[in-house]
Amino acid sequence: HADMAMYAAKEQGRNNLCFYRKRMTRQAAQRRDMETRLRQALDQGEFALVYQPQIDDRNGRIRGVEALLRWHHPRRGLVYPAEFIPIAEETGLIRTLGEWVLRESCRQLRTWRHAQLPNLRMAVNISGQQFKQPDFLTVVDRALREADFDPARLELEMELTETVLLHNVETTLRNLRGLKERGISLAIDDFGTGYSSLSYLKDFPIDRIKIDRSFVGEISHGGNAAAIVGTIIAMARSLGLAVIAEGVETAQQVEFLRQRDCFDMQGYYFARPMPAAVLERYLQNIQTGKNRRSPGLITCR
Ligand code: C2E
Ligand code: MG
Numbered sequence: 001h002a003d004m005a006m007y008a009a010k011e012q013g014r015n016n017l018c019f020y021r022k023r024m025t026r027q028a029a030q031r032r033d034m035e036t037r038l039r040q041a042l043d044q045g046e047f048a049l050v051y052q053p054q055i056d057d058r059n060g061r062i063r064g065v066e067a068l069l070r071w072h073h074p075r076r077g078l079v080y081p082a083e084f085i086p087i088a089e090e091t092g093l094i095r096t097l098g099e100w101v102l103r104e105s106c107r108q109l110r111t112w113r114h115a116q117l118p119n120l121r122m123a124v125n126i127s128g129q130q131f132k133q134p135d136f137l138t139v140v141d142r143a144l145r146e147a148d149f150d151p152a153r154l155e156l157e158m159e160l161t162e163t164v165l166l167h168n169v170e171t172t173l174r175n176l177r178g179l180k181e182r183g184i185s186l187a188i189d190d191f192g193t194g195y196s197s198l199s200y201l202k203d204f205p206i207d208r209i210k211i212d213r214s215f216v217g218e219i220s221h222g223g224n225a226a227a228i229v230g231t232i233i234a235m236a237r238s239l240g241l242a243v244i245a246e247g248v249e250t251a252q253q254v255e256f257l258r259q260r261d262c263f264d265m266q267g268y269y270f271a272r273p274m275p276a277a278v279l280e281r282y283l284q285n286i287q288t289g290k291n292r293r294s295p296g297l298i299t300c301r
């Protein structure tokens with residue numbers, strides 16, 4: 001019986017292995033296809049940025065926007081970053097794609113400045129793969145070359161991952177210091193999740209913490225999320241850091257944050273990410289006193 005069981009297990013193991021091999025090969029092939037497609041997409045101008053307002057809830061003003069990447073696939077239509085950013089990171093293509101994002105967002109900020117729109121801050125997501133590149137500062141300098149705005153208007157949202165922090169702390173730190181020397185603002189994105197540990201607050205020259213939306217979304221659920229959000233806000237304050245809540249969707253969440261003196265908010269409650277032209281109209285309406293109550297007004301993605 002024991003023999004039989006072992007034999008069966010081995011057979012099964014072999015089948016599984018075979019199955020895994022096939023699946024891995026298929027996945028690898030799909031990934032290669034995707035990489036090729038992403039490269040083409042970049043050449044053919046299929047990427048675009050949308051901008052989500054970051055609100056100062058004390059006066060309802062838009063203080064800044066976060067640039068978010070979209071892929072307009074000729075057949076599939078709109079593709080969201082969750083589908084392609086991980087592959088771009090694995091294949092290293094994020095460097096080229098990330099450089100495009102930086103240049104495009106800086107170009108856009110410059111255009112808005114010239115259009116006499118309110119002085120906005122531009123928050124750009126930078127993956128750990130980009131921060132750990134020895135030439136990252138050169139890439140930033142190229143993007144800033146024609147920028148006639150105060151570099152502090154540019155805020156880089158750091159997405160910290162294990163590989164970066166375990167193996168490239170030196171280069172990452174050097175890059176972060178270089179960014180600070182240039183006057184650029186730094187935020188830790190998705191704070192509280194993944195690898196965003198407290199030691200980065202100690203070692204890295206950070207300006208702002210961005211509370212992850214998984215906590216904000218559960219503020220009213222009666223679990224630990226409310227206490228965690230409250231603690232992050234209090235910690236930011238005692239460290240002298242700015243703090244913003246992402247993923248704010250309800251009036252209760254807004255009220256909770258207000259009561260704890262966290263007035264910087266971003267989320268569907270205020271506005272969805274939108275193309276530059278839509279944001280411009282939105283800002284112009286605000287200037288002329290229309291749409292005082294922004295919640296729910298903007299629905300395009
Ligand atoms: P993130 O940096 O945490 O960006 C916020 C995400 O939350 C965005 O998703 C945004 O559309 C979404 N969001 C905003 N408000 C709400 C809300 O009230 N409720 C909910 N449920 N979601 C909300 P998106 O645009 O799909 O981007 C997903 C992630 O992809 C980003 O998360 C970021 O990590 C990455 N990403 C996007 N653009 C770029 C980029 O240019 N470069 C890099 N490296 N990563 C990017
Ligand atoms: Mg992010």
Ligand code: MG
Pocket residue numbers: 066125157189
């Ligand atoms: Mg972000």
Ligand code: MG
Pocket residue numbers: 189190212213246
């Ligand atoms: Mg997030």
